[in-house]
Amino acid sequence: AQSVTQLGSHVSVSEGALVLLRCNYSSSVPPYLFWYVQYPNQGLQLLLKYTSAATLVKGINGFEAEFKKSETSFHLTKPSAHMSDAAEYFCAVSESGQAGTALIFGKGTTLSVSS
């Protein structure tokens, strides 16, 4: 069965510092991978997605993620944190080729940014 593990339920950084949110997945077939962001009292917004093309994926708001098959990881990074990045972030996996398959989500990581 597929699963997603997000290491660290809370991450705190200073404004301007590197953001690194960790995600590891398990899947028996090549997966599609996603990062979503959720601001307070809002729905989830797609940040970026990996679909077996380039292993380094660029998303919105300056975020990017690198797919590493050997490490079964898809960590999210941003070179310089901004106060507006404070939110909850979810990693998700979908088994490629499975039409209608729902996303399997990690439990989320809350990012705090201090000035």
Add this chain to the structure above:
Amino acid sequence: DAGITQSPRHKVTETGTPVTLRCHQTENHRYMYWYRQDPGHGLRLIHYSYGVKDTDKGEVSDGYSVSRSKTEDFLLTLESATSSQTSVYFCAIRGLSSYEQYFGPGTRLTVT
């Protein structure tokens, strides 16, 4: 904007009462999903639909039923609400490529 609305946005109900949540989409997507979000659990799939009258169960389907009589509407029903169903409920549609999903604004349900 994927054109997804959910109603109601907030609801308080009593244990044992039936509750129906509505998800409406404007872009004729085939696949629709209902998730619940609880602290420490992320999002978990309740039910999904792959077409009109075609639905299937997800990870946490007990106590929930769904219906889809039109492409644009996907209804989630709690036949007899319990306090354990207090949660935030999200509807999602699947994009046309790469299986990404787009989410509605959510419904916060409190069962007292």
